[in-house]
Amino acid sequence: MATSCLVCTGPVTQFLDLGRQPLSDAFPAPGDDLSREYFFRLALGQCSTCTMVQLLEVPPAERMFHQTYPYRSAGSAVMREHFARVAELLLDGRTDPFVVEIGSNDGTFLRTAAERGVRHLGVDPSGDAALEAAARGVRVRVDFFTEPLARHVLAEHGPADVVFSANTVSHDPNVNSILRGVAALLAPDGVFVFEDPYLGSVLANTAFDQIIDEHVLFFSARSVVGLLHRAGLELVDVERLPVHGGQIRFTAAHTGARPAAAAVDELLAEEDALGVHRMSRLREFAARTADRRRALVALLRRLRAEGARVVGYGATAKSATVANYCGLGPELVSAVIDATPAKQGRLTPGTHIPVLPPEAFGPGTADYALLFAWNHAEEIMAKERAFAEAGGRWVRYVPEVSVD
Numbered sequence: 285m286a287t288s289c290l291v292c293t294g295p296v297t298q299f300l301d302l303g304r305q306p307l308s309d310a311f312p313a314p315g316d317d318l319s320r321e322y323f324f325r326l327a328l329g330q331c332s333t334c335t336m337v338q339l340l341e342v343p344p345a346e347r348m349f350h351q352t353y354p355y356r357s358a359g360s361a362v363m364r365e366h367f368a369r370v371a372e373l374l375l376d377g378r379t380d381p382f383v384v385e386i387g388s389n390d391g392t393f394l395r396t397a398a399e400r401g402v403r404h405l406g407v408d409p410s411g412d413a414a415l416e417a418a419a420r421g422v423r424v425r426v427d428f429f430t431e432p433l434a435r436h437v438l439a440e441h442g443p444a445d446v447v448f449s450a451n452t453v454s455h456d457p458n459v460n461s462i463l464r465g466v467a468a469l470l471a472p473d474g475v476f477v478f479e480d481p482y483l484g485s486v487l488a489n490t491a492f493d494q495i496i497d498e499h500v501l502f503f504s505a506r507s508v509v510g511l512l513h514r515a516g517l518e519l520v521d522v523e524r525l526p527v528h529g530g531q532i533r534f535t536a537a538h539t540g541a542r543p544a545a546a547a548v549d550e551l552l553a554e555e556d557a558l559g560v561h562r563m564s565r566l567r568e569f570a571a572r573t574a575d576r577r578r579a580l581v582a583l584l585r586r587l588r589a590e591g592a593r594v595v596g597y598g599a600t601a602k603s604a605t606v607a608n609y610c611g612l613g614p615e616l617v618s619a620v621i622d623a624t625p626a627k628q629g630r631l632t633p634g635t636h637i638p639v640l641p642p643e644a645f646g647p648g649t650a651d652y653a654l655l656f657a658w659n660h661a662e663e664i665m666a667k668e669r670a671f672a673e674a675g676g677r678w679v680r681y682v683p684e685v686s687v688d
């Protein structure tokens with residue numbers, strides 16, 4: 285099946301189909317009419333013109349990102365520290381900067397600016413998250429970041445010296461409008477810094493659960509160069525990040541405004557050497573994904589036959605893909621543990637496994653914990669050391685299905 289590219293309208297060829305899937309952050313309440321749950325076909329393809337890897341079907345953005353969107357950046361101590369460090373890095377050495385964040389969520393990144401009295405503005409469609417940001421002293425405009433909105437911000441506040449965005453640029457099918465907006469808002473010597481999942485890491489780790497409704501685009505250095513170019517922006521630096529299982533911090537500027545670091549050409553060359561954009565490589569990833577499903581389902585069925593109690597840990601958006609693709613319901617995974625208040629007491633999207641708070645987990649409560657939040661493994665395993673000490677075992681499926 286071919287459709288047209290969200291970035292350049294070129295032809296997109298499918299290489300992976302993960303089937304019928306719900307919205308990954310839509311947790312129904314037990315009393316809800318479950319027959320009204322929204323489903324779509326989660327399939328991935330590549331544009332043969334600009335190389336961008338992308339979803340073939342994209343649910344409407346307003347259905348995914350709205351007033352009660354439950355994800356919170358502050359839910360991980362590692363991510364809180366990560367964003368504090370990035371904020372310091374971007375603010376240090378600037379006199380009276382104006383900083384804009386696209387997708388400011390609960391203000392975890394901008395709070396550093398707020399605490400230093402730095403002029404700032406977050407833009408985010410979730411009003412609930414914006415209230416939590418306000419409690420951290422962070423100003424948020426509750427809306428989607430688009431080119432018209434960027435022009436309003438420019439008229440009201442003047443040009444931005446720094447535009448930052450984490451896990452948002454790759455989430456929006458209107459990405460060209462975002463980038464034109466950034467280009468309009470950015471001061472002549474300003475920087476646009478964005479962090480998103482990296483296609484190369486997804487392929488290397490067989491991290492098929494990174495494919496969710498919200499991850500509309502999977503960036504590589506090559507596809508980002510083309511994406512930025514369309515808006516008059518240029519990629520001037522790239523840095524690999526260990527967070528969320530492998531991301532890249534892309535730094536962009538107005539074309540010609542700053543010299544590009546050697547790291548950009550190095551990553552472009554590495555991508556060519558690894559064949560990140562080759563259809564054969566993408567199809568091989570799809571085959572490994574099917575292998576992981578077979579192995580995980582076989583393991584969980586065996587554990588059930590042995591009478592073992594299995595729970596999931598982390599009601600991540602990623603876990604919706606795994607659970608729905610592998611057909612994991614409450615009979616295989618009896619509960620999913622998650623520290624996010626807005627998810628607790630609810631059911632997992634599509635598979636309807638109850639979400640319970642961390643207090644329901646611990647020594648003797650389960651024999652196996654399927655680590656859905658594998659990107660936070662260190663933090664979670666340190667916090668839940670007592671589970672393993674009492675003989676509990678952790679199960680992973682990225683990069684391979686394994687029992688710790």
Ligand code: TYD
Pocket residue numbers: 355359360361597598599600601602603621622623624627657659660663664667
């Ligand atoms: P995350 O992997 O950050 O993103 P996504 O939802 O996009 O896949 O989600 C982490 C989830 O795990 C989030 O719901 C919070 C939860 N969590 C805990 O319950 N305890 C923890 O210690 C950590 C770090 C996360």
